[in-house]
Amino acid sequence: MLKKLSEEQLESLLEAGVEEFARRGLAGANMRTIADRACISVGALYKYYGDKDGFFRACLDRSLEALDRTLAEVTSEEAGFREYARRIIQALLRFSREHAGYVRLYCVLAASGGEEARRLAGEIEGVTSRLYAGTIAAGQAAGDLRRDIDPAMLAFFFDNLLMMVQFAGCCDYYRERFRLYCGGTPEEQEDRLEQELLKFLESAFTFEQSEIVHRT
Amino acid sequence: MLKKLSEEQLESLLEAGVEEFARRGLAGANMRTIADRACISVGALYKYYGDKDGFFRACLDRSLEALDRTLAEVTSEEAGFREYARRIIQALLRFSREHAGYVRLYCVLAASGGEEARRLAGEIEGVTSRLYAGTIAAGQAAGDLRRDIDPAMLAFFFDNLLMMVQFAGCCDYYRERFRLYCGGTPEEQEDRLEQELLKFLESAFTFEQSEIVHRT
Amino acid sequence: MLKKLSEEQLESLLEAGVEEFARRGLAGANMRTIADRACISVGALYKYYGDKDGFFRACLDRSLEALDRTLAEVTSEEAGFREYARRIIQALLRFSREHAGYVRLYCVLAASGGEEARRLAGEIEGVTSRLYAGTIAAGQAAGDLRRDIDPAMLAFFFDNLLMMVQFAGCCDYYRERFRLYCGGTPEEQEDRLEQELLKFLESAFTFEQSEIVHRT
Amino acid sequence: MLKKLSEEQLESLLEAGVEEFARRGLAGANMRTIADRACISVGALYKYYGDKDGFFRACLDRSLEALDRTLAEVTSEEAGFREYARRIIQALLRFSREHAGYVRLYCVLAASGGEEARRLAGEIEGVTSRLYAGTIAAGQAAGDLRRDIDPAMLAFFFDNLLMMVQFAGCCDYYRERFRLYCGGTPEEQEDRLEQELLKFLESAFTFEQSEIVHRT
DNA sequence: TATGAATGAGATTTCATTCAT
DNA sequence: TATGAATGAAATCTCATTCAT
Numbered sequence: 001m002l003k004k005l006s007e008e009q010l011e012s013l014l015e016a017g018v019e020e021f022a023r024r025g026l027a028g029a030n031m032r033t034i035a036d037r038a039c040i041s042v043g044a045l046y047k048y049y050g051d052k053d054g055f056f057r058a059c060l061d062r063s064l065e066a067l068d069r070t071l072a073e074v075t076s077e078e079a080g081f082r083e084y085a086r087r088i089i090q091a092l093l094r095f096s097r098e099h100a101g102y103v104r105l106y107c108v109l110a111a112s113g114g115e116e117a118r119r120l121a122g123e124i125e126g127v128t129s130r131l132y133a134g135t136i137a138a139g140q141a142a143g144d145l146r147r148d149i150d151p152a153m154l155a156f157f158f159d160n161l162l163m164m165v166q167f168a169g170c171c172d173y174y175r176e177r178f179r180l181y182c183g184g185t186p187e188e189q190e191d192r193l194e195q196e197l198l199k200f201l202e203s204a205f206t207f208e209q210s211e212i213v214h215r216t
Numbered sequence: 217m218l219k220k221l222s223e224e225q226l227e228s229l230l231e232a233g234v235e236e237f238a239r240r241g242l243a244g245a246n247m248r249t250i251a252d253r254a255c256i257s258v259g260a261l262y263k264y265y266g267d268k269d270g271f272f273r274a275c276l277d278r279s280l281e282a283l284d285r286t287l288a289e290v291t292s293e294e295a296g297f298r299e300y301a302r303r304i305i306q307a308l309l310r311f312s313r314e315h316a317g318y319v320r321l322y323c324v325l326a327a328s329g330g331e332e333a334r335r336l337a338g339e340i341e342g343v344t345s346r347l348y349a350g351t352i353a354a355g356q357a358a359g360d361l362r363r364d365i366d367p368a369m370l371a372f373f374f375d376n377l378l379m380m381v382q383f384a385g386c387c388d389y390y391r392e393r394f395r396l397y398c399g400g401t402p403e404e405q406e407d408r409l410e411q412e413l414l415k416f417l418e419s420a421f422t423f424e425q426s427e428i429v430h431r432t
Numbered sequence: 433m434l435k436k437l438s439e440e441q442l443e444s445l446l447e448a449g450v451e452e453f454a455r456r457g458l459a460g461a462n463m464r465t466i467a468d469r470a471c472i473s474v475g476a477l478y479k480y481y482g483d484k485d486g487f488f489r490a491c492l493d494r495s496l497e498a499l500d501r502t503l504a505e506v507t508s509e510e511a512g513f514r515e516y517a518r519r520i521i522q523a524l525l526r527f528s529r530e531h532a533g534y535v536r537l538y539c540v541l542a543a544s545g546g547e548e549a550r551r552l553a554g555e556i557e558g559v560t561s562r563l564y565a566g567t568i569a570a571g572q573a574a575g576d577l578r579r580d581i582d583p584a585m586l587a588f589f590f591d592n593l594l595m596m597v598q599f600a601g602c603c604d605y606y607r608e609r610f611r612l613y614c615g616g617t618p619e620e621q622e623d624r625l626e627q628e629l630l631k632f633l634e635s636a637f638t639f640e641q642s643e644i645v646h647r648t
Numbered sequence: 649m650l651k652k653l654s655e656e657q658l659e660s661l662l663e664a665g666v667e668e669f670a671r672r673g674l675a676g677a678n679m680r681t682i683a684d685r686a687c688i689s690v691g692a693l694y695k696y697y698g699d700k701d702g703f704f705r706a707c708l709d710r711s712l713e714a715l716d717r718t719l720a721e722v723t724s725e726e727a728g729f730r731e732y733a734r735r736i737i738q739a740l741l742r743f744s745r746e747h748a749g750y751v752r753l754y755c756v757l758a759a760s761g762g763e764e765a766r767r768l769a770g771e772i773e774g775v776t777s778r779l780y781a782g783t784i785a786a787g788q789a790a791g792d793l794r795r796d797i798d799p800a801m802l803a804f805f806f807d808n809l810l811m812m813v814q815f816a817g818c819c820d821y822y823r824e825r826f827r828l829y830c831g832g833t834p835e836e837q838e839d840r841l842e843q844e845l846l847k848f849l850e851s852a853f854t855f856e857q858s859e860i861v862h863r864t
Numbered sequence: 865t866a867t868g869a870a871t872g873a874g875a876t877t878t879c880a881t882t883c884a885t
Numbered sequence: 886t887a888t889g890a891a892t893g894a895a896a897t898c899t900c901a902t903t904c905a906t
Contacts, residue, residue, distance in 0.1 A: 028243025110389040111327035121392035153412040156397040160380035173326040176337035181372040196369040204420030459676030542821040543759035553824035585844040588829035592812035605758040608769035613804040628801040636852030
């Protein structure tokens with residue numbers, strides 16, 4: 001097959017890469033296996049992406065772009081914090097169901113160490129962190145959200161919960177862990193998970209320390 | 217048993233292994249490097265642990281035992297949920313500071329896929345999940361904690377936040393992510409992190425949905 | 433014959449080939465690089481020359497033809513040995529300056545081993561060797577040149593010196609070697625080199641062993 | 649065979665390397681082939697020499713050391729130029745017969761281009777060039793050698809002839825070229841070659857330009 | 865028993881060559 | 886016919902594992 005690689009073939013190459021890197025990590029992934037899975041030659045793989053690192057980066061970019069698109073859909077319309085949180089939770093649960101490979105790759109990347117990982121963190125988390133912190137600060141200013149916790153920390157806890165819920169949707173370890181805690185798979189429990197997480201967050205974001213003291 | 221590896225030598229082997237596996241992952245880790253770091257021959261390493269997977273398992277066990285000991289200290293005395301949460305947060309923050317390698321290794325393991333990861337999740341998370349769920353259910357029964365969320369889910373969210381806070385303490389990616397969200401390193405902010413997380417959890421675990429509706 | 437490679441394109445292909453083969457040797461040369469340098473497709477290169485060996489051969493032929501032309505100019509007019517030697521030395525020094533790539537290619541070829549190299553030696557050196565030996569034998573018969581050395585050997589030594597002087601002009605190793613012996617580059621010293629070599633050869637070709645014995 | 653590589657095995661590795669590099673050049677040589685020829689594993693080859701370049705360098709060093717030893721034997725005793733030249737010619741002819749691979753390797757190296765080749769020229773030719781030029785200058789001072797040619801140039805021509813005679817002894821191309829000029833192999837003609845070259849050099853080194861003019 | 869050099873399968877990467885366009 | 890992307894064999898090099906000492 002000496003035709004130029006079709007768009008689909010290139011897609012399938014990236015998908016195969018995402019899958020393999022997510023499964024075995026950067027070091028463990030096998031370029032030959034990836035090429036074979038996508039039914040293209042190793043030569044073509046190298047022609048397009050230079051080397052293993054370059055190809056890994058391309059797979060990662062593909063994943064992050066998809067995530068960005070998903071978040072962009074959700075955050076394009078203004079909304080209050082509750083509505084906002086609901087939409088993000090739904091969107092990320094769906095993303096984790098439909099693009100399991102992307103999330104797995106992200107999980108693997110985040111677990112890898114070194115300067116490279118640090119640099120990527122800056123690239124990947126910068127936008128989200130500012131978006132969340134901004135929305136939360138606005139909510140606090142409007143009196144919708146508690147004011148006794150730093151908006152940055154609130155954003156941090158919020159994103160932590162979202163990440164873990166995504167990982168639970170598609171990484172083997174985190175899926176099993178979810179089963180142990182909640183019984184059943186994240187898909188089966190998707191609605192319940194969404195609702196309970198929302199309730200959890202609403203309380204956490206709403207009530208101040210002083211109100212607890214009063215109650216006690 | 218003429219000349220056997222001393223206890224210290226075996227310890228230093230495991231420490232070197234934890235470090236290397238945490239840094240480079242299972243596939244990327246180099247057995248020679250590990251042996252050299254511990255000043256042990258590769259032959260001895262293989263004699264004691266069979267092969268790379270077996271040694272990885274031993275490193276993991278060592279990490280998990282340390283974590284178990286830390287949690288056991290904290291949970292040995294009965295206490296109400298708030299006190300309990302406070303103690304666990306403190307203990308895990310300290311653990312992540314003092315045993316960075318163990319936590320990193322756990323992070324890497326959790327990111328790895330396959331049957332093996334699933335099996336390990338069962339082994340590792342089983343105890344904790346039952347412990348948390350039990351304590352939370354007791355709190356609900358005693359009227360200390362909200363009753364409108366499944367205790368299993370509450371436990372799940374609780375552990376999620378704890379894991380992420382630990383990762384933030386010692387994994388390169390998560391450390392940098394923390395810096396982006398909160399500015400500064402987890403060590404510098406340890407006290408603040410502890411307090412804010414506690415406040416967050418207290419609200420999340422205390423107030424019911426109906427109370428929010430009332431307030432609005 | 434709709435669109436054929438123009439004469440210039442073929443020339444530039446051969447020039448690029450000579451350069452690349454001279455620089456990296458037959459095995460080290462890269463067909464893609466050659467085609468790119470000449471702004472020709474690899475496909476066309478293969479269409480015209482079959483394979484790498486075939487193209488190498490074509491580059492070599494081009495080099496040898498240029499050398500033949502240069503020698504033909506010089507040897508077309510009859511002359512005595514001294515005049516003859518002077519012309520050849522001048523011509524080859526100029527050739528090595530103006531066609532460095534050809535000489536380098538020849539040097540590389542001569543260093544390569546195998547049946548092929550032997551066969552090429554026959555092709556390349558046959559004419560020159562007969563030409564030199566003939567001229568020298570004539571000089572001996574005329575009493576211009578010493579008679580106590582086999583003309584074949586005299587021709588051999590003569591050609592050896594010419595080859596080395598050419599290599600000194602354009603091959604990195606031999607250039608540097610010249611600098612170590614004589615200080616300066618062959619271009620800077622071209623006149624001196626020519627004169628000294630001529631003096632050297634004149635004595636070597638003139639005086640017989642017996643004359644040395646007499647002197648002593 | 650898990651014993652440490654014996655001295656002989658290491659020798660045979662270097663010999664195999666010299667042979668392969670001489671035959672195919674640095675780029676064309678095959679590390680697997682070399683290891684197989686020496687009946688050792690590729691792993692061991694790489695353990696000892698790091699990479700292909702490092703091993704090439706080791707092979708080259710071995711060759712140069714052998715050459716140095718040979719020249720040292722010859723130049724250890726003081727002698728006049730004629731005796732000196734006779735000894736060197738004999739020694740190098742023998743060297744080229746007995747250590748064909750070393751000379752071939754040297755020939756290949758000298759034909760390779762680039763910065764590396766230049767650097768090696770400095771290393772390799774530095775000693776010889778100074779030795780020759782010194783001896784020749786002494787001969788000129790003593791009135792044994794002609795004074796109308798720069799000793800450096802005389803040394804250069806002298807070494808050129810020696811190199812070519814060596815190449816004629818063991819490089820396929822140069823051997824065939826010798827046959828074309830002189831008929832027969834350099835071994836068959838070794839004595840004659842030695843004597844004729846000596847006569848050639850004696851005249852070249854003895855008689856001044858003015859003497860030729862007188863004769864004419 | 866501990867050692868660590870040797871092994872060699874297997875990984876990444878290159879590049880001569882082909883052939884659909 | 887010329888093109889140059891695709892091919893895949895083959896090269897270099899690594900490293901988990903073995904086993905003679």
